[in-house]
Amino acid sequence: MSIAGKRPRPNPIADDGDELRFCSTCAFSDACLSQGYNKSDLRELHVLVEHVGPFHEGEHIFREGDEFNAIAAVRAGTVKTYVVDAAGQEQVLGFHLPGEIIGLNAISEARYPCNAVALDTVMLCRFSFPKMALLATRMPGLQAQLFKLLSQDIGKAALLAGDYTADERMAAFLVALSRRFAQRGFSATRLHLTMTRTDIANYLRLAPETVSRVLRRLQEEGLVKVERRELEISDLPRLEALARVVLRN
Amino acid sequence: MAAIPPFDAELLRRYDRPGPRYTSYPTAPQFRTDFGPEDFIRAARLSNDDPIPRRLSLYAHIPFCFSPCFYCGCNRIITRDLSRGEAYLERLVREVSMLGPLFDRDREVMQVHLGGGTPNFLGANQIGALMESLQTHFRFSESPERDFSIELDPRFMRASDIEALAFIGFNRASLGVQDFDPAVQKAVNRIQSVEETMAVIEACRRHGFRSVNVDLIYGLPLQTREGFSRTLDTVIQARPDRLAIYSYAHLPQLFRPQKQIDPSQLPSPEDKLGLLQLAIEKLSAAGYAYIGMDHFALPGDDLALAQARGGLHRNFMGYTTHAECDLIGVGVSAISHVGDCFAQNPRDLPSWEAAIDAGRLPTWRGLQLEEDDVLRADLIQQLMCQGEVDVRELEDRHGIDFATYFATELDRLPPLEADGLVERVDGRIRATSRGRLLLRIIAACFDRYLHQAQAEPARFSKAI
Numbered sequence: 001m002s003i004a005g006k007r008p009r010p011n012p013i014a015d016d017g018d019e020l021r022f023c024s025t026c027a028f029s030d031a032c033l034s035q036g037y038n039k040s041d042l043r044e045l046h047v048l049v050e051h052v053g054p055f056h057e058g059e060h061i062f063r064e065g066d067e068f069n070a071i072a073a074v075r076a077g078t079v080k081t082y083v084v085d086a087a088g089q090e091q092v093l094g095f096h097l098p099g100e101i102i103g104l105n106a107i108s109e110a111r112y113p114c115n116a117v118a119l120d121t122v123m124l125c126r127f128s129f130p131k132m133a134l135l136a137t138r139m140p141g142l143q144a145q146l147f148k149l150l151s152q153d154i155g156k157a158a159l160l161a162g163d164y165t166a167d168e169r170m171a172a173f174l175v176a177l178s179r180r181f182a183q184r185g186f187s188a189t190r191l192h193l194t195m196t197r198t199d200i201a202n203y204l205r206l207a208p209e210t211v212s213r214v215l216r217r218l219q220e221e222g223l224v225k226v227e228r229r230e231l232e233i234s235d236l237p238r239l240e241a242l243a244r245v246v247l248r249n
Numbered sequence: 250m251a252a253i254p255p256f257d258a259e260l261l262r263r264y265d266r267p268g269p270r271y272t273s274y275p276t277a278p279q280f281r282t283d284f285g286p287e288d289f290i291r292a293a294r295l296s297n298d299d300p301i302p303r304r305l306s307l308y309a310h311i312p313f314c315f316s317p318c319f320y321c322g323c324n325r326i327i328t329r330d331l332s333r334g335e336a337y338l339e340r341l342v343r344e345v346s347m348l349g350p351l352f353d354r355d356r357e358v359m360q361v362h363l364g365g366g367t368p369n370f371l372g373a374n375q376i377g378a379l380m381e382s383l384q385t386h387f388r389f390s391e392s393p394e395r396d397f398s399i400e401l402d403p404r405f406m407r408a409s410d411i412e413a414l415a416f417i418g419f420n421r422a423s424l425g426v427q428d429f430d431p432a433v434q435k436a437v438n439r440i441q442s443v444e445e446t447m448a449v450i451e452a453c454r455r456h457g458f459r460s461v462n463v464d465l466i467y468g469l470p471l472q473t474r475e476g477f478s479r480t481l482d483t484v485i486q487a488r489p490d491r492l493a494i495y496s497y498a499h500l501p502q503l504f505r506p507q508k509q510i511d512p513s514q515l516p517s518p519e520d521k522l523g524l525l526q527l528a529i530e531k532l533s534a535a536g537y538a539y540i541g542m543d544h545f546a547l548p549g550d551d552l553a554l555a556q557a558r559g560g561l562h563r564n565f566m567g568y569t570t571h572a573e574c575d576l577i578g579v580g581v582s583a584i585s586h587v588g589d590c591f592a593q594n595p596r597d598l599p600s601w602e603a604a605i606d607a608g609r610l611p612t613w614r615g616l617q618l619e620e621d622d623v624l625r626a627d628l629i630q631q632l633m634c635q636g637e638v639d640v641r642e643l644e645d646r647h648g649i650d651f652a653t654y655f656a657t658e659l660d661r662l663p664p665l666e667a668d669g670l671v672e673r674v675d676g677r678i679r680a681t682s683r684g685r686l687l688l689r690i691i692a693a694c695f696d697r698y699l700h701q702a703q704a705e706p707a708r709f710s711k712a713i
């Protein structure tokens with residue numbers, strides 16, 4: 001069998017950062033690239049960074065109650081964050097894709113308020129938070145970026161709290177995924193879903209059967225094509241129209 | 250691909266060699282015994298987790314036969330002791346009850362198939378009990394497109410049994426005939442009258458079966474053009490919706506029952522090809538469409554319609570319209586195909602029974618497909634069902650550059666092209682009308698395991 005002829009999947013690690021640049025997918029790349037920092041500033045920022053992983057499917061990155069000391073940017077793979085409620089039921093808080101940050105919601109309590117688990121093979125960049133906070137006082141760009149990420153994180157959680165139909169929730173979920181992938185340079189219309197349907201259902205506050213029923217309906221209406229874990233958005237404008245009430249743009 | 254391919258004796262003779270029939274890829278000999286029940290359970294769980302989990306197809310194997318047909322290469326047990334059927338059924342029901350909970354309830358069963366052996370070794374009430382247990386542990390689709398099919402031996406059927414089967418929900422039947430010629434029937438130990446066969450076909454129609462399939466075999470001992478011609482006329486007159494014309498392969502070392510056949514009575518290779526030619530000509534004249542391999546169907550049959558719109562698939566039960574189903578097999582030797590896994594039960598009854606009695610899933614061996622397997626399975630499936638491969642589509646779906654990935658495989662095609670079996674046009678690799686009777690030869694070019702085996706002949710040499 002030949003491995004030759006196999007097209008590589010988009011891999012953020014392929015354009016790894018160096019001493020002066022973050023990986024292009026990184027949430028902090030804006031903070032350094034455009035701000036005109038000098039070499040020593042950038043070096044200082046990079047010293048905070050530690051590449052960790054790989055974490056394998058099902059492996060926990062942190063658990064609820066663990067002491068918080070670092071936030072992390074996903075370099076590759078998908079991380080699911082979740083809590084377990086009083087009834088013992090898992091509640092999915094979110095899915096974190098390459099370039100996105102986990103651990104932001106731990107800042108206030110100094111402990112992680114949720115669990116984070118790898119859904120596939122995950123690589124991370126860890127940023128020591130105390131050191132980063134200190135550095136941010138000297139680097140306004142970094143501080144602005146942190147505030148921006150925090151406010152995005154809060155906004156994301158509020159999106160699905162409203163009284164929306166199952167179709168609207170699913171459309172919003174797919175459109176948001178598509179935009180987040182596109183932002184990091186991946187395809188906006190061909191998504192590889194690393195999360196299970198139970199996770200999707202849990203996140204959207206739907207029954208698993210409803211997730212499948214809605215997707216099947218969207219497929220019959222020509223908006224998406226689903227084959228196992230591969231999902232193709234065939235009609236993004238119509239899907240966006242359906243999602244608009246949730247995403248508001 | 251609808252028209253029946255022209256017959257080319259010289260070509261068929263040249264390519265008449267044993268090889269896989271690709272009801273699966275990789276084929277069953279590649280299954281490994283380090284694949285066990287835990288792996289199957291994991292595959293089931295994963296398959297539930299797809300955004301749209303596949304629908305289900307259930308297969309139950311009934312291994313018993315009342316009397317031995319000498320040509321048979323199937324996994325079967327000859328007995329007239331009906332109590333063995335009852336004991337088997339009890340364990341089947343237990344296996345079903347272990348499997349059901351592994352699959353989410355919203356996954357509808359689109360297809361049920363009872364095969365054998367002889368499924369009607371069990372009485373209609375026993376078959377009813379089996380279906381009831383399947384329905385308890387799985388959710389049957391209410392769709393009119395669902396296929397509930399059963400293989401029937403007309404020699405042991407009463408018309409009233411058909412009525413009962415229809416009531417239970419069966420809507421497709423497959424009847425073994427092989428040949429009506431009395432001399433042939435005697436030589437293969439299968440005496441079956443035209444009348445009892447027609448009575449069963451008639452009863453199936455009367456009780457609303459959507460389709461009836463008839464199996465014939467060419468290459469049997471004492472078979473003649475005249476006799477087989479009469480058989481074909483009789484069968485065509487009954488107008489079965491589907492027909493399978495299998496080739497008899499005499500391999501007595503592999504299939505012990507075949508030792509009963511006197512090799513001197515077998516038709517010569519030329520005569521055997523003549524029988525196939527006769528069948529093809531007669532079916533063609535009678536308006537049947539060619540589906541692929543050894544299968545023919547009336548143009549209005551679901552298989553022919555599915556093929557026309559590209560919705561034909563192939564699994565262990567042969568050709569089917571139910572594509573994207575996970576297949577769950579129960580009973581001795583049964584094979585499951587769930588997600589990217591194959592899993593097979595033990596082929597011998599005692600091992601299967603022991604597992605069930607111990608409350609274990611009886612998975613004996615299986616295979617977790619790699620990316621390369623999935624890609625080749627997709628390619629071979631397209632070839633076997635549509636007679637062609639759309640190269641661009643395959644590249645797109647699997648993220649490969651076809652010409653580079655399959656460089657070695659493509660080097661195997663020129664001789665087949667020179668023989669007019671394959672052509673490459675418009676980014677497609679297509680079986681020509683001459684090549685369509687030899688699809689498996691074309692598919693074999695892309696079988697990684699087959700060529701590995703040929704590269705290391707020592708592994709497969711005969712133990713002397």
